[in-house]
Amino acid sequence: MDASARIGSTSLTPTTARQTPRNDFGQVLDRTLEVAGRVGAALAPALGGGVVSAAVSGVSAVARAAGSAGTSGTPESGGGTQGSGEQWELLEAQRLLNEEGQRFNAEYLHLQNEMQKESREFNAVSNIMKVRHDSAKAAINNIR
Numbered sequence: 001m002d003a004s005a006r007i008g009s010t011s012l013t014p015t016t017a018r019q020t021p022r023n024d025f026g027q028v029l030d031r032t033l034e035v036a037g038r039v040g041a042a043l044a045p046a047l048g049g050g051v052v053s054a055a056v057s058g059v060s061a062v063a064r065a066a067g068s069a070g071t072s073g074t075p076e077s078g079g080g081t082q083g084s085g086e087q088w089e090l091l092e093a094q095r096l097l098n099e100e101g102q103r104f105n106a107e108y109l110h111l112q113n114e115m116q117k118e119s120r121e122f123n124a125v126s127n128i129m130k131v132r133h134d135s136a137k138a139a140i141n142n143i144r
Contacts, residue, residue: 058097061090 058090059091061086061093
């Protein structure tokens with residue numbers, strides 16, 4: 001075998017201490033949801049509407065639930081089941097949002113049906129007027 005095709009010797013470096021901060025996914029998600037809730041709460045009055053407010057409260061509830069679920073098993077928090085009531089609140093908020101979404105969808109469907117009906121009526125009247133115009137024009141041309 002050719003000596004140039006051989007793998008050279010490997011060198012090992014000693015292990016060093018971690019240089020980047022340790023960020024667990026749950027902690028990062030909790031901080032992100034907290035910031036999103038605060039920003040949404042600040043923007044809700046400017047944007048107006050109950051949907052934004054409901055979405056912000058939903059994000060805040062998710063952040064609280066994620067925070068309690070992420071720390072409930074750690075020794076620092078002492079365990080416990082404090083997040084269970086918040087989870088029911090979150091489910092209730094989600095149910096209310098779903099109901100509101102269904103109402104909006106029903107209203108939108110009703111509006112679409114009205115627009116289609118109006119469009120059909122307009123096309124019918126337009127076709128009738130075109131036929132009347134063509135008939136009158138043909139009659140005038142026959143008289144000449």
